Amino acid sequence: MDVRHLSLPELREVIRRGQYTGPTPGLAPGYAQANVVILPQKYAFDFLLFCFRNPKPCPLLDVTDVGSPVPRMVAPEADLRTDVPRYRIWENGVLKAEVTDIRDYWRDDLVGFLLGCSFTFEAALLEAGIPVRHIEEGCNVPMFVTNRPCTPAGVFHGPMVVSMRPIPQEQVVRAVQVTSRFPAVHGAPVHIGDPEALGIRDLAKPDFGDPVTIRPGEVPVFWACGVTPQAVAMSAKPEFMITHAPGHMFITDPKDEELAVL
Amino acid sequence: MDVRHLSLPELREVIRRGQYTGPTPGLAPGYAQANVVILPQKYAFDFLLFCFRNPKPCPLLDVTDVGSPVPRMVAPEADLRTDVPRYRIWENGVLKAEVTDIRDYWRDDLVGFLLGCSFTFEAALLEAGIPVRHIEEGCNVPMFVTNRPCTPAGVFHGPMVVSMRPIPQEQVVRAVQVTSRFPAVHGAPVHIGDPEALGIRDLAKPDFGDPVTIRPGEVPVFWACGVTPQAVAMSAKPEFMITHAPGHMFITDPKDEELAVL
Incomplete structure (x- = not known):
């Protein structure tokens, strides 16, 4: 249908x-x-x-x-x-x-x-002329389990999972601004750049979803993910x-x- | 002490x-x-x-x-x-x-x-050069029970209580901007102008706190209040x-x- x-x-x-x-x-x-x-x-x-x-x-x-x-x-x-x-x-x-x-x-x-x-803030990124690679490549967003524990509550605890989108260096600030407007859908990134800082060893091997191309001049930007x-x-x-x-x-x-x- | x-x-x-x-x-x-x-x-x-x-x-x-x-x-x-x-x-x-x-x-x-x-956003208003009348007059902020019900949850329900600050007409937009930065402390106003729209009959007779002077050219601006x-x-x-x-x-x-x- x-x-x-x-x-x-x-x-x-x-x-x-x-x-x-x-x-x-x-x-x-x-x-x-x-x-x-x-x-x-x-x-x-x-x-x-x-x-x-x-x-x-x-x-x-x-x-x-x-x-x-x-x-x-x-x-x-x-x-x-x-x-x-x-x-x-x-x-x-x-x-x-x-x-x-x-x-x-x-x-x-x-x-x-x-x-x-994240569909909501991805629509906002696209509207702002910022590329969303996994949409371009027709696959799932790459997701990674980080070394950052969530703040536990009662029986619930575990690490934060993030999604990664490669953003051209000159659009990173704009990507922060655009997604900051949407705290109800994960909001601003939790991290920009060096994956090691989140305990992520290899961006080509996501824990969930699919790997995406990172082009020269692009920076990996990480948002908290609803898989968490x-x-x-x-x-x-x-x-x-x-x-x-x-x-x-x-x-x-x-x-x-x-x-x-x- | x-x-x-x-x-x-x-x-x-x-x-x-x-x-x-x-x-x-x-x-x-x-x-x-x-x-x-x-x-x-x-x-x-x-x-x-x-x-x-x-x-x-x-x-x-x-x-x-x-x-x-x-x-x-x-x-x-x-x-x-x-x-x-x-x-x-x-x-x-x-x-x-x-x-x-x-x-x-x-x-x-x-x-x-x-x-x-609200102390937090009042500090921000003062920093931005916006007057806070009850501080100027050394009294409590005037507070009013409104005709707007809160969204109930289980045993808890009741009307929203608001605080009122008179703001010079030309600074109302700035007051909205400044307080919008602080959603963790009531955030942007819930209403600007006409008190009747909130079911408030007389700004000189607050339900809690003290009445304050409203000068010519000033607009009553209402924020949700922690008394609620x-x-x-x-x-x-x-x-x-x-x-x-x-x-x-x-x-x-x-x-x-x-x-x-x-």
């Missing part, structure tokens, strides 16, 4: 009916997409605290009321049980199922967390957790530009 | 020993001061969620681990049981005691919340709560300017 021409309400309806179960990059252009983590209430305070303490890797866009699947701040008409194209069901840190609807898995004690996604909260949540091995499947995001009502602070 | 000349570590030590129990405005200049709310764990998720959903009135600077009195993000050497000059003890929403040390009241299930305070979270917490009548006494704040390690986003 070709859904690229659909408006956000149309697209959400098609996803809700299970008629589209594919990845979301490029769909409903201009609307902010979000990472999804759903946890039982017993983990909710610790996870919310973890996100508060680590706002760069874990920029919260919305948190549902206990038992409610409705993200009232960013999509009051939506339902997190049906409006994500593809979900993963985890038990004790082990992947148990991949499904396109979680109505059968929903429980009264679940809390949904929506976290900002999922990795952290998984490593805590909660007895039950639901996430989106990679690349199959929840699409929110706010436009990317509405998330800018200035 | 005159403590105005003391450095932050010296001042904190004097407060810790109970040798200074007075108000904190003007002390340890340049360091960010914080509102304090301490609640049992059973309320912690709801209150953290309330603050996340209402970042303008409730800008969180730190949240302690359950049972820990140490605000690790903003003052890892401090102790919230001793380092606030004066506390209020609340039971079921009723003020039970005002004390200068809460070691006898501390419990293993308490969680401390530190929230940003305390009022909201109180109205939920938790069986136990500790707050700072008004004006007797916790002083954090970060300088005001470190809280700026740009």
Whole structure:
């Protein structure tokens, strides 16, 4: 099914009916997409605290009321049980199922967390004329586990994961300025230049995603990555957790530009 | 005891020993001061969620681990049981005691919340040459309960409280710019001009604080106020709560300017 021409309400309806179960990059252009983590209430305070303490890797866009699947701040008409194209069901840190609807898995004690996604600031970089290499090369962004621990909270702890984009030297300052406007989607870079400072040995061998070309005169620039909260949540091995499947995001009502602070 | 000349570590030590129990405005200049709310764990998720959903009135600077009195993000050497000059003890929403040390009241299930305070952005306004009338007039800032409900979370709900500062017409844009840099301390104004739009009938009769002079050519500008979270917490009548006494704040390690986003 070709859904690229659909408006956000149309697209959400098609996803809700299970008629589209594919990845979301490029769909409903201009609307902010979000990472999804759903946890039982017993983990909710610790996870919310973890996100508060680590706002760069874990920029919260919305948190549902206990038992409610409705993200009232960013999509009051939506339902997190049906409006994500593809979900993963985890038990004790082990992947148990991949499904396109979680109505059968929903429980009264679940809390949904929506976290900002780098698609938003990549759109802003492109608008500013700054190249985004993995989009040019049609692959996934390269991601690396760093030597920087997140600030722990309760049962949740782990290293920060970063994504890397090579930026032409003369555009690095502008890239910092452009992404600083979007703290709700990882914001400014966490590091510019020398990968060793983050404990990264080889930019050609990312821990997740794909390697990209770094051209002469380009500087590797590192942003905190939304893989961090999922990795952290998984490593805590909660007895039950639901996430989106990679690349199959929840699409929110706010436009990317509405998330800018200035 | 005159403590105005003391450095932050010296001042904190004097407060810790109970040798200074007075108000904190003007002390340890340049360091960010914080509102304090301490609640049992059973309320912690709801209150953290309330603050996340209402970042303008409730800008969180730190949240302690359950049972820990140490605000690790903003003052890892401090102790919230001793380092606030004066506390209020609340039971079921009723003020039970005002004390200068809460070691006898501390419990293993308490969680401390530190929230940003307008002193920081007032310093920035003054630096930018923008007058702050209640400081000029040596009184409290006028505060008003508005007709705007906060977004509720669990047991916590209530109207937003705002503070008002009259700003010369030609400096209103600059006042927005200057305070936008400080989202951790209420950030940009929530409203400019017509008080009726917020349901405020008479600027000469604030709900809290003191009235101030509004001169010809000045516009009333309204910022979300840190009284909001305390009022909201109180109205939920938790069986136990500790707050700072008004004006007797916790002083954090970060300088005001470190809280700026740009």
